[in-house]
Amino acid sequence: MRSAESGWRATEQVIAPLVRAYKMNEEEWNGPIAASLSARSVAQWLDETDATPEVRAIAVTMRNFYLADPEDLSLLVYVEQFAEGANPARNALYRLSGGNDRLPERMARALRAPIRLRHCVRRIAQTRSGIRVTVENRGKRSEVSAACAIVTAPAPLAAEIEFVPELPEAQRDALARLRYGPATKTLLQFDRHSWRRPDKPRACASDLDIGAVWDASEDQSGKKGMLTLLAGGGASEATQMLLRSGGPSELIRRLGFFGIGRARLIASQSVHWQDDPWARGAYAVFDRSFPAPNRRLLALPAGRIFFAGEHTSAKWQGYMNGAVASGQRAAEEIAALFL
Numbered sequence: 001m002r003s004a005e006s007g008w009r010a011t012e013q014v015i016a017p018l019v020r021a022y023k024m025n026e027e028e029w030n031g032p033i034a035a036s037l038s039a040r041s042v043a044q045w046l047d048e049t050d051a052t053p054e055v056r057a058i059a060v061t062m063r064n065f066y067l068a069d070p071e072d073l074s075l076l077v078y079v080e081q082f083a084e085g086a087n088p089a090r091n092a093l094y095r096l097s098g099g100n101d102r103l104p105e106r107m108a109r110a111l112r113a114p115i116r117l118r119h120c121v122r123r124i125a126q127t128r129s130g131i132r133v134t135v136e137n138r139g140k141r142s143e144v145s146a147a148c149a150i151v152t153a154p155a156p157l158a159a160e161i162e163f164v165p166e167l168p169e170a171q172r173d174a175l176a177r178l179r180y181g182p183a184t185k186t187l188l189q190f191d192r193h194s195w196r197r198p199d200k201p202r203a204c205a206s207d208l209d210i211g212a213v214w215d216a217s218e219d220q221s222g223k224k225g226m227l228t229l230l231a232g233g234g235a236s237e238a239t240q241m242l243l244r245s246g247g248p249s250e251l252i253r254r255l256g257f258f259g260i261g262r263a264r265l266i267a268s269q270s271v272h273w274q275d276d277p278w279a280r281g282a283y284a285v286f287d288r289s290f291p292a293p294n295r296r297l298l299a300l301p302a303g304r305i306f307f308a309g310e311h312t313s314a315k316w317q318g319y320m321n322g323a324v325a326s327g328q329r330a331a332e333e334i335a336a337l338f339l
Contacts, residue, residue, distance in 0.1 A: 007058040011082070014049055018079045027083060029076065029292040037076035038292040045075050060207040063233030066318075067181020068285045072233070077286050095219070100320070116144075124149055125164035126303050134162075147338060148304045150330045152323075154180055155298060155311050156280055167302050174294040178311060180281025182236040182274040186229040187216065188248060190263035193225025200259045209238035210254050225263070227255070232282070236274065243270060283318045284311035299326065304338070306330040 018037065025033040042059050045051075051059075059070040059078075066073050096102050108115055122141065123134035133144045151158050159175035166172070195215065196202070203214035211231030217224070229251060231239040242250040248268040252260065273282040286295070299312035308330040313322030 007054045007061075010052065011055050011058050014051065014055055015045075015079060015082050018045075018075070019083045022076075022079045022083050027080070029295050034076055034292045037079055038074045038286075038290075039288060040075045041071055041288055042073045042075050042078045043070040045078075046070060057207050061205045061212075063235060064205065064212040064230055065232070066285060067183050067232035067236075067282055068287060069233040072285070072287050074286050074288050074290070074292075076292055103320075103324075121151075121153070121161055123162040123164065124151070124305060126305065131304050148306060148334050150306045150308055150327065150334075152307075152309045152327065154279055154281070154309065155284065156180065157278065158307070163302070163305065167305075168297075170294060171297045171300060171302065174291075174297040177290055177294075178298065179285045179287055179290070180274070180279065181232055181283060181285040182272075183230060183232045183282035184211075184236040184239045184270060184272050185282075186231075186239065186243075186248070186251060186270040187226060187268060188229070188252065188265060189224060189226045189267040190260070191266050192223050192263045193217065194261040194263045195227075195259040196225070197259060204258060208254060209235055209242060210251050211235045211239060213255065213258055224266070227258070227260075236272070239270075240272060299329075301330075301333055301337075306333055 021033050022037065025031055028034060029038070040048075046056055046059060049055075056070075062078075062081075063069050063073075066077065116135065116137075119135040119137045121133055122136050123132075125132045125134075130145060130147045131149045133146070133149060134141055135144060151161070153161075155175040155178040159172055163172075167175075193215070196218070202218055203212070205212045209231070210229050213227055213229050215225065216228040217226040229239070239251070242254075248265055248270075252265060273279055286292075295314070299307050301307070308323070308326040310317055310319060310322035310326070312326045313319075316322030316325060
């Protein structure tokens with residue numbers, strides 16, 4: 001394994017000319033500069049610059065961040081990250097006390113009407129005074145009426161909804177072409193947290209098949225400890241192959257560098273996001289096939305229909321922050337247009 005810090009600094013030096021051009025373009029996804037960057041993959045750029053093994057290793061490591069391998073990821077996305085000037089591994093991270101599910105639970109309690117679970121949206125029709133949403137539950141269809149609709153489904157699922165009148169062709173195409181990255185997230189619970197030592201990291205990005213690993217129980221008391229592994233892009237399938245061949249033990253064998261020591265596995269759980277038909281991946285990935293200028297169309301309102309979700313966020317795409325902030329933005333748009 002190589003030093004992520006030195007690899008990041010080396011990449012910053014090599015990519016600096018592209019970052020300057022991107023900033024001269026005011027960090028926009030329109031125009032010739034953005035088009036030139038988006039038409040190339042990170043892997044192509046690595047070959048063009050005859051990148052060192054250290055720089056190439058960073059690009060592979062970042063597949064667990066972008067959920068796309070260097071061969072698939074748009075160079076524009078990579079340049080955008082370095083233009084921000086910060087290593088994402090050093091970003092401040094925050095957790096919701098009691099777990100992330102407390103956020104939707106709090107939101108649900110604030111609603112006036114109950115949430116309809118297991119209802120699939122099939123059609124959204126606009127009228128002069130509102131919208132009619134056709135939903136399906138256990139093979140039966142019914143309608144819900146409202147003043148406006150906010151569509152937060154992943155882009156490929158949103159593209160399959162029948163909109164009446166139809167969305168503009170370019171907007172529907174943008175929704176349909178946006179890919180979602182493969183990711184396998186594995187939780188490993190041990191009888192002790194032997195990796196917590198003064199000279200050992202609590203989190204580690206890697207270019208290994210197991211992806212990134214971090215201490216998921218560092219704020220919890222007690223002897224037990226839990227590690228989270230997130231394998232994105234090609235590492236997702238590689239992790240699943242390891243699990244199929246030998247179960248969690250195969251992952252643990254590759255975690256020796258993290259300082260597990262004699263800790264004994266007592267429970268494990270693995271989720272493969274690409275196998276979820278209602279997600280089809282963990283979060284959005286902008287590859288070379290996605291037209292850069294069409295990114296803005298993902299969040300563009302269409303009459304009384306508004307769009308939110310991490311894929312519509314320019315600042316926090318891929319994060320919970322983006323999902324929440326985009327929902328607030330859509331609510332403000334409704335207030336500005338109809339209230």
